[in-house]
Amino acid sequence: MLHTFAVYVDNKPGVLNRVSSLFRRRAFNIESLTVGHTETPGVSRMTVVVDTDEYGARRLEAHLYKLVPCRRVDNITAAASIARDLALIKVAATGEARTHVMQLVDVYRARIVDVSPESLVIETTGTEDKIDSLLEVLRPYGVVEMVRTGRVAMARGASSARRSVAPPSRPAPVAAESGGDVSHGSV
Known part of the structure; x- marks a missing residue:
């Protein structure tokens, strides 16, 4: 069965590679993948379609949540979408x-x-x-x-709109930005 996931991730270099590597390592074939900006600055949304059973979908969702750049994962397969x-x-x-x-x-x-x-x-x-x-x-x-393109999908109604995704926190300043003082963090 085809399962559609909406995966909200930090919009940073290497994130797509990390997510797709998880699919490869777990032997899931991606049927469709689209990525784009969201209404939240610094957050992108991946719509991923995978052919797997219910157990595989639950496993995949759990593994996606473990990835650091993933902020939210919604399996919208069964939802009105x-x-x-x-x-x-x-x-x-x-x-x-x-x-x-x-x-x-x-x-x-x-x-x-x-x-x-x-x-x-x-x-x-x-x-x-x-x-x-x-x-x-x-x-x-x-x-x-x-x-x-691949599939883009969104839940109908206000169901997912109530669960917003917070923008990424600002990273610690680099030495050049902080006047060379990096004593507030460990190296």
């Missing part, structure tokens, strides 16, 4: 084929974001199934290139 992917799809389309592709874009409520004499670039957001379906109907026209 909203999940979306984004895809950009370049399709070879000229003449009559272009008209058909444009009609398909309308049916799927996607958008054309670039037009050239030989191709169209389509932007679509939605569930993984919706994007897969659009890709299938576009294949006969010639999908030249495609890029896709």
Whole structure:
């Protein structure tokens, strides 16, 4: 079963490596991973999708909490949530084929974001199934290139909004910032 985790971490170099290394060490394959800023300065949110059973999901959540840069971990798999992917799809389309592709874009409520004499670039957001379906109907026209984000997900309602994540504390000053005096800390 696919489990979706919202992992709040310090926005610092090396954090993504530490989190992904935990998945590797525990032999979990990451199906989807997206990372971005949150409403809290200095905190990023990772949306991680993993194919595992309930026991594996609980184990993974416990291990994530042990990592120092992790501030909060939510398994939002069973929660009422909203999940979306984004895809950009370049399709070879000229003449009559272009008209058909444009009609398909309308049916799927996607958008054309670039037009050239030989191709169209389509932007679509939605569930993984919706994007897969659009890709299938576009294949006969010639999908030249495609890029896709991983899943982003958020719990519905006020459930997770009540549990805010505190911004990271300010690190101790470096010797140059403190006028060379570092006596307040150990070296």
